[in-house]
Amino acid sequence: MKQKISFGIGFISGRPNVCEIINNYEYFIKKQVEELEIDVDITIFILYDLNYANTKRTDFYNILPEVYKNVKIKYITPEDVLEYQKILISKYNISRESAELFIGKGYAKARNTILYCALERGIDYILFWDDDEYPVANVIQDDHILWLKQKNVLQHIKHMENADITYGYRCGMMSPIPYIQYTEDITKQDFKCFIDGVENEAITWKEVQEMRKCDNCISCADLKIAKGEEKPQYMENIGKDNWVLGSGICLNLNNLDKIPAFYNPPEARGDDAFFSCSLGTKNAKVLRISTYHFHDSFLQFCEIMKEKYPKKLTKAKLGNVEIEQRFLKTTIGWIRYKPLLNFIMDRKNYENIIEKAEENLKKSIEKMNTAFSTCNFSSLLTELEKYHKDVEKHYQEYLKVNEIWDELKYKIK
Numbered sequence: 001m002k003q004k005i006s007f008g009i010g011f012i013s014g015r016p017n018v019c020e021i022i023n024n025y026e027y028f029i030k031k032q033v034e035e036l037e038i039d040v041d042i043t044i045f046i047l048y049d050l051n052y053a054n055t056k057r058t059d060f061y062n063i064l065p066e067v068y069k070n071v072k073i074k075y076i077t078p079e080d081v082l083e084y085q086k087i088l089i090s091k092y093n094i095s096r097e098s099a100e101l102f103i104g105k106g107y108a109k110a111r112n113t114i115l116y117c118a119l120e121r122g123i124d125y126i127l128f129w130d131d132d133e134y135p136v137a138n139v140i141q142d143d144h145i146l147w148l149k150q151k152n153v154l155q156h157i158k159h160m161e162n163a164d165i166t167y168g169y170r171c172g173m174m175s176p177i178p179y180i181q182y183t184e185d186i187t188k189q190d191f192k193c194f195i196d197g198v199e200n201e202a203i204t205w206k207e208v209q210e211m212r213k214c215d216n217c218i219s220c221a222d223l224k225i226a227k228g229e230e231k232p233q234y235m236e237n238i239g240k241d242n243w244v245l246g247s248g249i250c251l252n253l254n255n256l257d258k259i260p261a262f263y264n265p266p267e268a269r270g271d272d273a274f275f276s277c278s279l280g281t282k283n284a285k286v287l288r289i290s291t292y293h294f295h296d297s298f299l300q301f302c303e304i305m306k307e308k309y310p311k312k313l314t315k316a317k318l319g320n321v322e323i324e325q326r327f328l329k330t331t332i333g334w335i336r337y338k339p340l341l342n343f344i345m346d347r348k349n350y351e352n353i354i355e356k357a358e359e360n361l362k363k364s365i366e367k368m369n370t371a372f373s374t375c376n377f378s379s380l381l382t383e384l385e386k387y388h389k390d391v392e393k394h395y396q397e398y399l400k401v402n403e404i405w406d407e408l409k410y411k412i413k
Contacts, residue, residue: 004039007157008123010114011045011131012107014052016059017299018131022046024305025135026067032154040157043121045114047076049105074117081105081113088116092411098404101397107246108262108271112405115251115261119412124254125160127153129293130247134304137171137221137292138313147309148226155291156250159232163287164258165279166232167249171221175203176297176330178323179217179315180371190367197360198334198380200341201243201273216315221292230290239280240345246272248293258284261405265387265394269330270337277344278402298323321374328375335380339391340398354388 009029011018022044033040048060063073081103088099103113111128118126135150156166182188195205211217224230235242249272251259260278264270279286294304298316303309316323335357342353361380368377387394 003037004041005124005157006041006043006122007033007153008114008118008121008126009042009044009153010047010111010118010126010128012047012049012110012114012128013060013131014049014055015131015299016055016062017302018046018048019060019062020302020305021129021131021134022073023062023064023067026071028135028149029153030070032151033157035151035154036157041072043072043074043118043123045074045076045117047081047110047114049110050078051105074121076113076117078105084113084116088408092408094404094408098400101401102261102404102408106264106267107269108264108274108401111246111262111271111275112401115253115259116412118253119409125156125250125252127156127250128247130295132296132299133170133172133247133293134296135291136294136304136309137226138218138294139223139226140220141223145220145309145311145313146223147304148221150226150291150293151228152248152291152293155228155289159287159289160250160252162285163234164252164255164282164284165244165249165286166252166289167244167286168289168291168293169221169225170245170248170295171219171292172295172301173217173297173316174207174211174219174295176316176326177203177208177211177217178298178320178327179212179317181318186367186371190364193360193364194368194377197357197364198331198338199357200270200334200338201276203334216313218313218315225290226292228290232287232289235286235288237280238284238286239277242286243276244272244279244286246275248291255284256409258282259409261401263398263401265337265340265390265397267333268336268387269333270341273337273341274344274398277341278398298326318372324372324374328372328377331377331380332383335383336387338384339388340394343391343395344398350391354384358384 084103085099088094089096103109135152137148137150139146159166180191192205195208262271263274343350365377
């Protein structure tokens with residue numbers, strides 16, 4: 001009798017684009033697992049947020065009939081989230097405050113909600129997949145782009161037996177930062193000040209400089225990794241020297257003692273950063289595997305999903321309202337978790353870090369407002385002050401959410 005595993009794919013989305021990803025890649029996912037000598041039962045979780053992009057419910061129910069026939073689809077509605085909170089309170093004797101801290105709206109709480117649903121359904125492995133990423137890699141070969149499909153699900157399953165967590169690589173636009181043409185209005189030093197002000201574990205001036213080495217600010221994949229030929233690597237010092245990505249991360253739910261909860265301060269980003277910080281205390285086996293996701297931050301290359309691969313990748317420029325506003329929202333999300341991240345990482349120098357961030361923002365915000373005609377970055381100073389003031393509270397929540405999870409996870413399992 002063939003071994004059988006239950007594999008979950010978790011989508012957290014505020015954009016209808018999630019339906020296109022599932023419709024276009026469901027067949028490819030099924031073909032991948034056919035290569036295995038085990039039966040793989042696939043469940044796709046879709047947790048949607050109607051407020052992120054002012055969408056309608058019906059926007060998230062455009063899954064094709066044939067997809068429903070081939071895989072299980074589990075929707076998690078806003079009403080479901082509230083119901084799950086009630087279940088935690090009544091069935092598992094969790095306080096209302098704890099239930100609302102663990103499950104609810106926001107990046108981290110949404111991931112925790114999917115974790116809860118996955119455990120309830122007996123899922124063995126859960127892969128988080130963002131709604132702006134495609135399982136393809138762009139490799140430059142002889143001055144042309146070579147597009148290679150990535151067997152992302154297959155790679156995670158093949159290597160998960162020897163790991164608690166697996167994660168791959170990202171190509172495409174590494175972060176939603178549009179290209180800025182330096183002028184007298186906004187110089188390289190001005191932009192550096194701004195990035196130094198909002199920097200975090202993933203966004204630094206060094207990283208931005210790396211992005212700009214490519215004319216289009218879009219990173220290419222390594223051919224050996226894209227072909228699956230790179231030997232998987234166990235990663236050390238997670239939460240210090242190395243960080244896992246929120247998307248493309250797969251959790252082994254058979255090893256729950258090694259899996260922390262997700263957390264971010266209210267309405268902030270940073271769920272993967274704080275997950276990494278918690279993971280660093282778990283002595284978990286974290287394996288980086290040879291597979292890519294192409295990150296399409298501004299949804300410029302949606303034709304990739306239909307295998308209409310562009311011969312040229314154009315940079316995301318200023319002057320586009322959607323691009324500018326996406327970047328503004330992202331920077332607000334970054335600055336809201338900057339205090340807590342530095343409070344955890346470098347308590348000794350925390351106050352100096354926040355003061356320096358404020359100084360850099362004050363130097364650069366006016367220039368950024370000039371460059372981004374549709375944006376006002378002045379609110380970043382207010383947000384920094386607010387989240388700095390509440391950092392102790394957020395730190396206690398960060399600790400508490402893992403206490404809740406450590407108590408709860410074995411009861412569900």
